[in-house]
Amino acid sequence: MRVADFRARLERVGSTVTSVVWRVGFASRFLSYMVLHSGTALRRFHLTIAEIYFAGVLSLVIILVSGLFVGMVLALQGYETLQRFGASESLGVLVALSLVRELGPVVAGLLFASRAGSAITAEIGLMKATEQLSAMEMMAVDPIARVVAPRFWGGVISMPLLAALFSAMGIFGGYIVGVQLIGVDAGAFWSQMQAAVDVRNDIWNGVIKSLVFGVAVTWIAVFEGYDAPPTAEGVSRATTRTVVTSSLAILALDFILTALMFTGGNHQ
Amino acid sequence: MNRSTIDLWVGAFVVAGFAGLLFLALKVGNLASFSTSQVYQVQAKFANIGGLKVRAPVKSAGVVIGRVADIRFDNESYEAIVTFNIDSNYQFPRDTTAKILTSGILGEQYVGLEAGGDGVMLKSGDRLRLTQSAVVLENLISQFLFNKAAEGKPEAKEPAK
Numbered sequence: 001m002r003v004a005d006f007r008a009r010l011e012r013v014g015s016t017v018t019s020v021v022w023r024v025g026f027a028s029r030f031l032s033y034m035v036l037h038s039g040t041a042l043r044r045f046h047l048t049i050a051e052i053y054f055a056g057v058l059s060l061v062i063i064l065v066s067g068l069f070v071g072m073v074l075a076l077q078g079y080e081t082l083q084r085f086g087a088s089e090s091l092g093v094l095v096a097l098s099l100v101r102e103l104g105p106v107v108a109g110l111l112f113a114s115r116a117g118s119a120i121t122a123e124i125g126l127m128k129a130t131e132q133l134s135a136m137e138m139m140a141v142d143p144i145a146r147v148v149a150p151r152f153w154g155g156v157i158s159m160p161l162l163a164a165l166f167s168a169m170g171i172f173g174g175y176i177v178g179v180q181l182i183g184v185d186a187g188a189f190w191s192q193m194q195a196a197v198d199v200r201n202d203i204w205n206g207v208i209k210s211l212v213f214g215v216a217v218t219w220i221a222v223f224e225g226y227d228a229p230p231t232a233e234g235v236s237r238a239t240t241r242t243v244v245t246s247s248l249a250i251l252a253l254d255f256i257l258t259a260l261m262f263t264g265g266n267h268q
Numbered sequence: 269m270n271r272s273t274i275d276l277w278v279g280a281f282v283v284a285g286f287a288g289l290l291f292l293a294l295k296v297g298n299l300a301s302f303s304t305s306q307v308y309q310v311q312a313k314f315a316n317i318g319g320l321k322v323r324a325p326v327k328s329a330g331v332v333i334g335r336v337a338d339i340r341f342d343n344e345s346y347e348a349i350v351t352f353n354i355d356s357n358y359q360f361p362r363d364t365t366a367k368i369l370t371s372g373i374l375g376e377q378y379v380g381l382e383a384g385g386d387g388v389m390l391k392s393g394d395r396l397r398l399t400q401s402a403v404v405l406e407n408l409i410s411q412f413l414f415n416k417a418a419e420g421k422p423e424a425k426e427p428a429k
Contacts, residue, residue, distance in 0.1 A: 053277055056285075057278060
């Protein structure tokens with residue numbers, strides 16, 4: 001009896017692992033198929049441009065407003081701590097480094113996942129549920145090339161630009177609060193920031209991070225949409241899963257990328 | 269929404285995104301100030317570099333004139349070989365002194381150059397002969413204690429006489 005019980009439990013573990021591995025493999029094959037068949041998305045570039053509009057331009061408001069407020073809060077909180085050590089002139093360094101290295105890519109990625117990723121999943125899932133994708137196949141149009149790939153590239157192109165705008169807006173917010181409201185010296189704010197922020201180590205690595213997050217989020221979004229069970233419940237679950245999985249993926253990837261980029265010890 | 273409106277918005281978005289990146293690179297980062305100019309390399313040996321790191325600033329009279337390019341350990345003299353990139357706008361005499369200094373009490377360490385009086389200027393690949401190592405706090409304290417102890421001894425013996 002107990003042996004059978006143990007066996008059943010072991011089987012459950014095995015089937016979970018197998019299904020996870022199977023799903024990752026399916027997602028990878030899906031990605032490679034999509035990249036190989038993205039000729040249409042690049043040749044008829046207006047398809048991709050329309051997706052940049054939906055994923056990027058329509059996310060601008062939330063990205064810019066969040067960036068502004070994150071920067072302003074960073075300046076307020078940072079000032080409270082820094083002035084205890086008499087280092088309130090380093091406020092610019094604190095705001096700029098935390099935004100460019102971490103908060104810009106990560107928070108923009110999380111917002112992008114919930115604003116654009118969920119929309120992509122819901123759209124593709126609903127297209128599948130209403131058999132629009134099957135109809136395309138009937139007309140000898142590859143739905144992955146025509147529907148999925150433009151959305152993927154639109155998201156991948158939008159994400160680094162959104163992250164850069166988030167960081168720029170956050171630094172502007174930090175400037176407004178730090179210099180205009182609190183009264184930190186403007187010269188020290190900018191010059192210490194410029195002395196501490198390195199273009200290759202900090203800004204370029206931030207851009208690479210946001211590009212990686214863009215690929216991860218859009219990949220998860222289009223895959224979940226394409227893989228969603230063609231029912232109302234299936235689409236809603238897939239949309240939720242997109243947000244949860246891509247947020248976790250962003251956080252995990254951020255840890256790995258930070259460990260690789262910023263622990264060389266060659267920077268200040 | 270028709271296609272040209274979408275194109276317009278996407279164009280504005282992409283331009284704004286690149287403007288944001290440019291703002292980060294020029295106004296927030298140090299792209300404009302340093303990396304484009306010509307540099308020449310000078311080496312110096314130090315007995316102890318303390319906490320000096322690659323990319324630390326090289327200053328003369330408080331002005332940043334270069335950066336530390338490389339730090340290596342010399343297996344023969346058991347000293348550190350530090351290589352600096354100095355902006356070629358700034359020329360220094362051959363007998364310039366290099367010191368490892370600290371900005372503030374707890375600040376980062378940097379290399380300070382003090383110009384000498386030689387008529388010949390430094391060339392790329394030259395080595396600075398006069399160097400002063402980083403001050404190591406433990407050595408300083410032990411030196412101080414040792415001096416104190418040496419001073420204290422005769423006085424301590426006096427009552428015994």
